[in-house]
Amino acid sequence: MKRLIQLFPLFLFFFTISTAYSQSSLKGKILDKADNKPLTNASVILLNRDSVLRYYNRANEEGKFQIKNIKPGSYILLATYPKFELYSDTIDINDKDVDLSDIKINSQKNVLEEVIVSRRLPITIKGDTIEYDAASFETEKNAKLEDLLRRLPGFTVSGDGNISAQGKAVQKVFIDGEEFFGYDPKIAIRNVRADAVDKVQLYEKKSEEAELSGIDDGVRIQTVNVVLKEKARKGIFGSVEALGGTKELYAGNLFAAKFNQTERIGITANHNNMGSSNGREGSLRMNNQITGEPLNTSLGANYENQFFKKALKVNANYNYNNSSNKNRSEDYNKNILPDESVLERKSKSNNKSSARSNGVRSNLSMRLDSTQNMELQTNGNWSTNFNLNHTESATSDGTGTAVSSFNEDNESNTSSKSNNFRLNYRKRLKAGSSLNLMVGNNFNESSSESKVNSKTYIFKSNDSTIIDQTRIGENKSNNFSSSLNFNNRINDAMNLALGYSFNHSKSTNEQRSRDNATGKVDTLYSKDQIDNNTNQGINVHLSYRKDKFEVNLSNRTFYKNQKLNDSFRNVDLSRNFWDNNLNFDANYRLSNSKNIRLAYQSSNIIPSFDQLQPLQPQTNPLFQQIGNPNLKRAVNNNISANYNAFSLLKGTNININGNFSFVNNPIVNKITVLENSAQISSYENLSGKSNWNGGLNINHMQPVANRRINFNKSANVRYSNSYSFTKFESEQSQGEFRLNNSKNTSFNLGSSLNEQDSEGFDFDISLNAGINAQQNSINTQYNSTNFEGGASGYIKYFLPKKFNIMTNIYYSYTGPTKLYKKSINQFYTNLELEKKVLKDESLTISLKAFDLFNTFNNTRRNGSDTNYSESIQQVLTQYFLVGVKWDFNKYLGKSND
Structure with a gap:
């Protein structure tokens, strides 16, 4: 096998050379028939016999053109020039180069008869x-x-x-x-x-x-x-697929649809144990590592139609999902504190989960008369969830001395239901004016029961905490919203819109945590929370559109009344305040193919009640969250710009977009780490500093090799600057909060080549490389810069006798850092052999191999502030599948031409 891998580049080289030698070139000269003057930039196009565009070029200043690397075959030659007649001829390309000499075409003013061009532009x-x-x-x-x-x-x-x-x-x-x-x-x-x-x-x-x-x-x-196509608006089509393989893997997929002009009916069904519910199991182009032991079933149905002479449009669908999984994971976390103390936590988790849901969606759109329209959207969902989790974790200090341990079994059952509707009514008034009314309501309800059994042990004080509780939860929320908007066209270029909105929501969140030994309610782990919110807003929007220029300016001002009560923790919060959001964007179309856009948004970040509450219900003895009632709002500003240009004749495209955002008076995390490894979390406004980030992305696409191959290039850079507080507290020292400034920079370059012409072979190859730099003002000894890169390739060979062979190769590299001395290499190779049978090639039989060499690495790393983590999950990588797929089609799109 190693020998085969070494020979593969040589095989590909000879294949490419042999292909190149079997191609020819075509050249000639485009002239004005009246005076023999060259027609500069005249277009020369080669179509195959099915009128599909194959090759393209332009004439130079002397009227000369040349098209290289043409595959042998019979073609239709077109020569076009503005205000000149269309030249058309058939031509056969063999193994020799072809010189057409002079092609002379008439100006349309010299053509007496009307010329009708029936060919379609791509x-x-x-x-x-x-x-x-x-x-x-x-x-x-x-x-x-x-x-x-x-x-x-x-x-x-x-x-x-x-x-x-x-x-x-x-x-x-x-x-x-x-x-x-x-x-x-x-x-x-x-x-x-x-x-x-x-x-x-x-x-x-x-x-x-x-x-x-x-x-x-x-x-x-x-x-x-x-x-x-008009003939495709009536017919039946779909597909049926079955997959089976090693490790007892299987998947079955069904899709069927019936189109009858305006009526559309569709159904989907999927059942598999490969971790997907979207019918993509066994797709060679995807990363198909299977996490845990999944089982999925999904069903869907869709109906669309139009009634009463298309005045009423109906769209309704139903979906059912049933999924479950069993999984194991291991995590390693290292917390390096401001005083250089180190806490290392190793944990293992076994999880079993299942979820079942039914969803119904509908949309009715009705044209009442020539000036009135109404739309009604409704949704409903019912679901049940089960989760069983066993966690074991042990924390030690930098010397390996045990600090604490935590073991927990948590079993929970949750059922929920929701429904919502939204009614929109629009009335067109005089020319350029309209009135819009919206009324909607969203209701959610859920109930849960969880059994928690945990033991926390602190080694230094020889203390232990045992929790054996049954927790009953009941949650309800109802949100009513409405708005009234008036639009008025001031003149041909300007439009003014004024609107009023009203929103009221109420939610109750109850949790009763009862000790299983005594039957008493533990108030530390319970809550009885009621939220009431009322918002009223005024919207003003001004737009200007003139020729190639467009400007939108909008401002939304809200008056908000919010209340929160919790009898268990004696919480009674109430506030009234004004809120304002400003949006501006300008768009200038330089030409039909070039466009530039600039946008600015300013909004307030309002502290949530979760951040304001003096005390949240505790989840376990090693974590406690404390709110800060004195938090103030922060202000977020975002600026973005985009430039896009493309050329249809050249097939090129360039897109440049950048953004910059900053938050003044940001709300930052404030973490206290105790000597026994417990953490207390809170929040604080950071005055005089800003959290900010920015980025620039450049993408460029151009065709090469006579437009047969797309060459894509990209570059992006991102930078972020954020803050957080950390403190370590022990018996000997209360410690002080230290401000950590985290800076992250990333830079990446990428490129790809792809050809897809259904002849010979298709390929899609990409490369990327970049660097990541992470800096913290605390623990500067771990600041580092590491390299990341990767490559992927998809190749499909079209073989005789309707055989095809495909391969997908993926590789990624994450370089070592000062904390992690080992790099991560992730590599896999997928391979598929398929055979199309039956006269219409509607039946496909395939043999697929995933992670052929069993080389995929499942390690994941994350780092933020003073915390660094590494995790591994139970993953199945190498497996083999046999598949059968039948595509059926009755009438849809079929023709005899």
Whole structure:
């Protein structure tokens, strides 16, 4: 095996060389037929026989062009120039280079007859929307929308289905303008067939809150809308998959959908013991380490339709989830205190958990008449949870002398239910004016019972604390909200919106902790808390849009009345105050393909009642939280900027975004560590200093090798500066709080190459490298800078007889620090062999191997302030699977052309 690994680069080299020698070049010259003058920058395009774009280039100042590395085959040659006729011809490329000499085309003013161009453009820009013609991007048979998106210039799709476009994360995916399986948008991209898609549209939409209220909050959401072919709006499609393997692993997945114009019905089902509930089990592109001993079952159903001549839109779905797990973990924690005292804690945990939930969601949208619209959203959820945890921990000082030990068994059962609704009504008044009304309510209720049995032992004082309790909890909350907003267009460029909002919430939180021996309530571990909050706010929003310039300025001022009572701890807190949030963003479109945005937000960080309470209910003898009633609000300021530019003809994209935020008068943690390793936590305002952080990200994408390969580059840097107080208290010394200033800097460079053309082989290779620097003003001897890096590669070979072989290789490196002397190397290799059978290639049989060499390292490290930790969990890495998948399709997207 080692020999094979050594020979692999040599094999890949010869494969690449042999491929290069089987390719040819095409050259020629584009001239004006009237005067033989060169047409500079004329576009030369090669399409295959299915009119799919394969190669592209431009003519130079002399009108000459050359396209290299063309695979042998038959092509359609197009030559285009603004205000000139379209030149079209067929051409065969063999193993020899082709010289077309002169191509002469007429100016449209010299063409007497009308010319109708029927060929489709791969990419077009319509206002703020980029539209991709799906037929111009080749995919395999039975490919899904996810595979199509991977082929679109500017798009990337991660192994777990996260989409990025033009350097920004895509948060919404619509099918014909509507959400499909709204509770999980990834269901759409994993199951909708690529051959059913006509167009893919990319744009930025307003936030849901802004669309419902009519007040623009400046938030923009990167959105993909998939336009189906007309013939694809009626049909049945889906897939069935079964997996089985070593370690008694198995998974079964079902997806089925029926489309009938406006009506859409879909169902999903999944059952597996591989730790996932989204149908991604056995995906070669993902990190498939299985944590613990999981078991998952999920069901989902979705219904959409339109009634009364599309005046009423209905979207409803149901989902059921049942999951459980058994897991073991080990943790090591090192706390280095201001006086250089050291507390080391080693702990082990065994956990068993299960959760079951039922959820119903619905959305009704009705057009009452030409000026009135109404939308009703309702949701309901019922769930039960069980958790059984056994923990053992031992703490020692720097010399290895035992300080304390803690053992606990905790068994809990929780049941909860919730329901909410939101009604939105919009009335269009005179031209440019509208009225928006919103009323909503959210109710939550839960009950719990937990049995706690723990023993804490302090070695120096020879003291022990035994807790044997049954804790009964009852929680209820109800939140009513409403708003009224008026929008008025002042002129063609300016719009003013005014709004009023009212919100009232009440919650009760009870916990009775009874000693199992005496039956008495232990007030130290109990609470009887009642929260009452009333908020009223005035919103003002002014927007200006003129040509390429857009500005949004909004201000929200709230008057808040808050009360908290707890009879167990004699807590009675009440406060009234004004709160203000300011938002500003400006957007300037330099051109259709270049855009710059600048935004600023200012908001107050209000101390929560949890931070203000004099005493919180204790959880165990080694941790106690004490509030600070004198806390003041902090002010957070955030500035962000973004520049985005792309070229459709060149296929390039660059995105630069940066942000800087700082908090004045920050609320910081204040930790007291006792000699027996117990901790007391509190909070304090830090005057005269600020917590702040900033970052810069640069992403650049460009096609190479005649646009067959996408080359992506990225760079990012982040810096954070924060504060906290720490004190060590012993019998000999009460100690003093010392202020720790923590500074963290990270810098990373990355690049990737990917080709996906469904011929020969696909590949997606990425590299990244960076450094991390951590500094603390306390314990400066552990300040360090370490190196991090990694690489991953996905390669798919298309073999004869409908065989395919895929491999995914991953490696990451975390360098040593002054505290951790050993580096962490994480490496795994996944391999899959698949065979497509049946005439339509709808049935796929596969053999998969995960972590082929059993080399994955499960160690995790974290560090903050004066605490450093390292953990290991029970993880299954190496296993093998046999899979069968059937893609079925009746009518959807099918054609004979």
